[in-house]
Amino acid sequence: MAKANNRSLNLVLMLSLLILVSMVESSFLGAKKATPQCDTVVGVESGDTCLDIAEKFQLSTEFFDSINPNLNCDALFVGQWVCVDGTAN
Numbered sequence: 001m002a003k004a005n006n007r008s009l010n011l012v013l014m015l016s017l018l019i020l021v022s023m024v025e026s027s028f029l030g031a032k033k034a035t036p037q038c039d040t041v042v043g044v045e046s047g048d049t050c051l052d053i054a055e056k057f058q059l060s061t062e063f064f065d066s067i068n069p070n071l072n073c074d075a076l077f078v079g080q081w082v083c084v085d086g087t088a089n
Contacts (some may be wrong), residue, residue, distance in 0.1 A: 003023040030085065033089030035069075035089065036066060036067045036068075036083070036087060036088045036089055037070060037086050037087040037089070038056055038067060038083035038085070038086040039082050039083075039085045039086045039087075040083070040084050040085035040086070041081040041082060041084065042057075042084050043078075043079050043081060043082075043084060044076050044077065044078055044079060044080040044082060044083070045078060046078050048076060049073065049076065050064060050065075050068075050071065050073035050076065050082075051073075051084060053084065057085070059084065063088060065086050066085075066088035067083040067084075067085075067086045067087075068083050070081055
């Protein structure tokens with residue numbers, strides 16, 4: 001009986017160790033991508049395009065895109081918030 005308990009304990013310890021190593025590796029390998037920090041947003045108005053907004057706030061298109069990484073410029077809608085000032089990481 002003691003042998004069976006010892007095997008079960010060893011199995012639990014090995015599985016715990018594998019889970020721990022897996023978690024540590026994933027934190028090193030899957031480094032989180034830095035997200036931009038937005039300081040100022042504006043609402044899209046009727047007829048606005050991404051280029052219009054970038055020009056209005058004197059932003060390069062590259063910077064505008066970097067602070068709005070998930071923005072679909074082909075599907076802007078009135079009232080949608082877009083970032084016009086911030087830090088692109």
